Amino acid sequence: MTTEERRGLLLVALAVVLFSTSPVLIRWAAASLTSYEITAGRLLVAGVLVLGLAVLRKDRLPSRAEWPKFAGFGLAAALHFGLYIASLSFTSIAHSLALIYTAPIFVALFSWLVLKEKLNPRQWTGILVAVVGVALLAGAEAQLTSRMIIGDLLALGSAICFGIYSVAGRSQRNRYPLISYAGTVYVMATLWLIPTVAVNFSPGGYSWPAVLSVLALGVFPLAIGHTLYNAALRRVSATYVNIIATQEVTGGVILGILLLNEIPTWNSIVGALITLAGILLVVLAPKPKKEVIP
Secondary structure: OOHHHHHHHHHHHHHHHHHOOHHHHHHHHOOOOOHHHHHHHHHHHHHHHHHHHHHHOOOOOOOHHHHHHHHHHHHHHHHHHHHHHHHOOOOOHHHHHHHHOOHHHHHHHHHHHOOOOOOOHHHHHHHHHHHHHHHHHHHOOOOOOHHHHHHHHHHHHHHHHHHHHHHHHHHOOOOOOHHHHHHHHHHHHHHHHHHHHHHOOOHHHOOHHHHHHHHHHHHHHHHHHHHHHHHHHOOOOHHHHHHHHOOHHHHHHHHHHHHHOOOOOHHHHHHHHHHHHHHHHHHHOOOOOOOOOO
16 A cells, blocks of 8 residues: 555545534534525535635636536535435434445446446445345334434435535546635535525524534534545545545444434444445445456
8 A cells, every 4th residue: 555545544534533523513503503504504614714725725726617517516515415414303313324324335326327337246245235234224213203214315315415426526636636626516515505595594593502513514524524535535545435434424423422412222223334334345346347349
C-alpha cells in the first residue's frame, strides 16, 4: 500500500468519526425545525465554508456550461441528506444508518442493470445476505410500526442517492480540485431545497440549541467530514472507503446510546450486523472483468 493510499484510509477514518455525530445533532435540531430546514441549513453552511475556501485558494470553479451537470450532482446530494434527515424523524438511528449503508449494493445493481457489468457469485451472495439482514432489521422488529416503515423507506431512498453521490465524486476526481467540487455541489444542493424550506418555514423553531445543532451539522459531518470522504475517494479505492465508512453505523449507534439514551433492540443489532456483512461481501468482491468484443 502506497503512502497516498494510507493517507486516504486515514482521511476516511476521520470522516467516519465526524459522520457519527450527525444522528445526535439531527435529533437535537429536529426538536423545533423541519427536516427541510435542517438539510438546507447544513448544506448552506458547508457550501459557504467550502466554496469560500476554494475562492480564497483561487481553485478552478465549474464553468457556466457545466452548471447543469453540477445541478444533477447537487440534486443527488440534496436527496441523500434530505431523506436521511427525514428518516430519523420516523425510525431509529440503528435502522436508518444500517439501511443507508446498503448504498454499495445499489451501485453494484445499477452497474449490472444499466452498464451491463456482470456480478460475480460473491456479490450476489452479499446482496442476498444484506436482504436477509434488512428483513430481520424490519420484519422481525418487535417495535415495528407503520411510522418506522416510512422511516426505513426514506433511509433506503437516501442509500440510492448516496450511491449516485459517491460515483459522481469518484468520476470528477481528475477534473476539479476537491474543494471547488465539494463546495459547488453543496451550494447546488442548497438551491434545490429553497422551495421546500419556503413552504415549510418555521420561524418560531429557531432556538439557540437548534441553530447551533444545524451549524455543527454543516461544519463537522458535512464541510469537514464529507470533504474528507471525497478526498479519500481521490486517493484510495472506493471499495476500501465504503468499507470504513460503514462504521458510521457503529459510531452513530454508540453516540445515540450515550447522548440520547436510544438503545437499539437485539433484532436491530443482529439485523444491522447481518446487513453490514452482506455489504462487505459486495464491496470486497473482485471487480468483474470487462468482456472483449471481437
